Amino acid sequence: MQIKKLLPLAVALAALPALGFAQEVDTTPPNEDIGYIFTTFMFLVTGFLVMWMAAGFTMLEAGLVRQKNTTMQLMKNISLFSIAAVMYYLIGYNLMYPGDGWTITNVLGAFGSASMEPVGLADTETDLTYASVGSDFYFQLMFCATTASIVSGTLAERIKLWPFLIFVVVLTGLIYPIQASWKWGGGFLDANYGFLDFAGSTVVHSVGGWAALAGALILGPRLGKYGKAGAIHPMPGANLPLATLGTFILWMGWFGFNGGSQLYMDTAGNVADISRIFANTNTAAAGGALAALILTKALYGKPDLTMVLNGALAGLVSITAEPLTPGLGMATIIGAIGGVIVVFAVPFLDKLKIDDVVGAIPVHLFAGIWGTIAVVLTNGDASLFGQLISIVIVGVFVFVASAVVWFILKAVMGIRVSEEEEVQGLDIGELGMEAYPEFAKG
Numbered sequence: 001m002q003i004k005k006l007l008p009l010a011v012a013l014a015a016l017p018a019l020g021f022a023q024e025v026d027t028t029p030p031n032e033d034i035g036y037i038f039t040t041f042m043f044l045v046t047g048f049l050v051m052w053m054a055a056g057f058t059m060l061e062a063g064l065v066r067q068k069n070t071t072m073q074l075m076k077n078i079s080l081f082s083i084a085a086v087m088y089y090l091i092g093y094n095l096m097y098p099g100d101g102w103t104i105t106n107v108l109g110a111f112g113s114a115s116m117e118p119v120g121l122a123d124t125e126t127d128l129t130y131a132s133v134g135s136d137f138y139f140q141l142m143f144c145a146t147t148a149s150i151v152s153g154t155l156a157e158r159i160k161l162w163p164f165l166i167f168v169v170v171l172t173g174l175i176y177p178i179q180a181s182w183k184w185g186g187g188f189l190d191a192n193y194g195f196l197d198f199a200g201s202t203v204v205h206s207v208g209g210w211a212a213l214a215g216a217l218i219l220g221p222r223l224g225k226y227g228k229a230g231a232i233h234p235m236p237g238a239n240l241p242l243a244t245l246g247t248f249i250l251w252m253g254w255f256g257f258n259g260g261s262q263l264y265m266d267t268a269g270n271v272a273d274i275s276r277i278f279a280n281t282n283t284a285a286a287g288g289a290l291a292a293l294i295l296t297k298a299l300y301g302k303p304d305l306t307m308v309l310n311g312a313l314a315g316l317v318s319i320t321a322e323p324l325t326p327g328l329g330m331a332t333i334i335g336a337i338g339g340v341i342v343v344f345a346v347p348f349l350d351k352l353k354i355d356d357v358v359g360a361i362p363v364h365l366f367a368g369i370w371g372t373i374a375v376v377l378t379n380g381d382a383s384l385f386g387q388l389i390s391i392v393i394v395g396v397f398v399f400v401a402s403a404v405v406w407f408i409l410k411a412v413m414g415i416r417v418s419e420e421e422e423v424q425g426l427d428i429g430e431l432g433m434e435a436y437p438e439f440a441k442g
Contacts (some may be wrong), residue, residue: 288315
């Protein structure tokens with residue numbers, strides 16, 4: 001009986017949506033701001049994914065240095081990120097995106113601090129065809145900070161804190177944004193050579209690698225790293241679980257790095273492209289890791305975890321210059337070649353007595369160069385000459401500018417800790433605190 005009484009009510013309720021649909025026709029025109037809203041949202045979400053990479057770099061470096069230098073790496077990474085945020089606001093953003101305000105046309109941008117839209121866009125004629133300035137600034141800042149993180153790992157375990165941070169001021173405020181403007185700001189590499197670098201294999205990663213290489217050459221290797229007759233003494237990191245965690249964090253953050261570089265999320269086509277970029281980014285990392293896994297087993301009899309970690313990162317760097325146009329198979333191959341490059345580049349640097357504590361130069365410089373060249377394999381708009389000449393121009397500028405800054409810092413205040421502090425560890429010598437005081441040796 002109860003069911004029979006409820007049936008008419010249920011039928012009436014079921015009919016209501018249909019009746020409403022039949023009677024109410026939506027005549028509202030499409031929202032003209034929808035593209036602006038979705039692209040802004042994309043920049044914010046992918047921006048904080050790239051920010052998460054700062055944690056990845058920090059954990060990777062903290063895991064690959066010796067225990068006595070852990071706190072120093074933590075201090076450098078949180079400090080460099082903060083410096084990048086301020087310097088990119090004060091100088092970097094306008095230098096990188098000068099618009100019509102070039103100081104030297106297509107070469108040097110405008111000096112000045114970044115500014116946001118008014119609160120709520122009140123009383124403004126803001127163009128709503130792209131994204132908010134705030135979201136774009138935030139997203140691009142993360143790339144600037146990433147460049148500085150690359151330098152930190154290479155120079156670990158022997159560099160003083162304050163000279164390093166002063167270098168970061170120059171790198172994030174001047175060196176990085178100037179060369180980035182040549183491509184992403186509409187400068188001469190873009191205009192004259194048709195240089196293609198989708199998300200920064202050269203503009204970000206190779207730049208960090210060149211700056212790190214200049215610093216490593218001037219700073220010199222760690223005490224005891226290289227012996228007589230070409231002997232190389234391994235100095236294994238203290239915490240491989242932490243290094244592995246850092247690698248996975250970087251892998252995750254890279255989806256924001258490459259995906260956000262699509263720059264638009266205002267159409268179904270752009271969303272489909274972002275999905276394709278995610279898939280290619282992921283498989284390139286896997287290809288790099290597997291190539292390093294198999295190759296180290298073949299060369300050394302046992303697989304090397306640190307090489308596999310760096311192989312994954314090299315795969316990510318390799319695909320960054322063009323993560324959209326390859327298919328999944330080609331993206332895997334591009335990443336795998338990056339992994340192979342790392343396996344051979346790490347011992348090559350050791351033969352040259354260039355001490356790179358975390359392998360950042362092979363990963364970011366060598367694989368970055370490879371990834372930039374590999375663009376011509378899948379993107380018909382790229383020319384080999386345009387890619388090569390741009391690699392050379394950016395490399396010479398960044399290496400020379402970085403070397404000048406390092407030499408000045410060395411002459412004025414010194415850049416290397418004393419032998420006693422290096423043996424004792426930078427945690428105590430530079431900071432007076434240990435990361436793991438309970439486990440400190442007596």
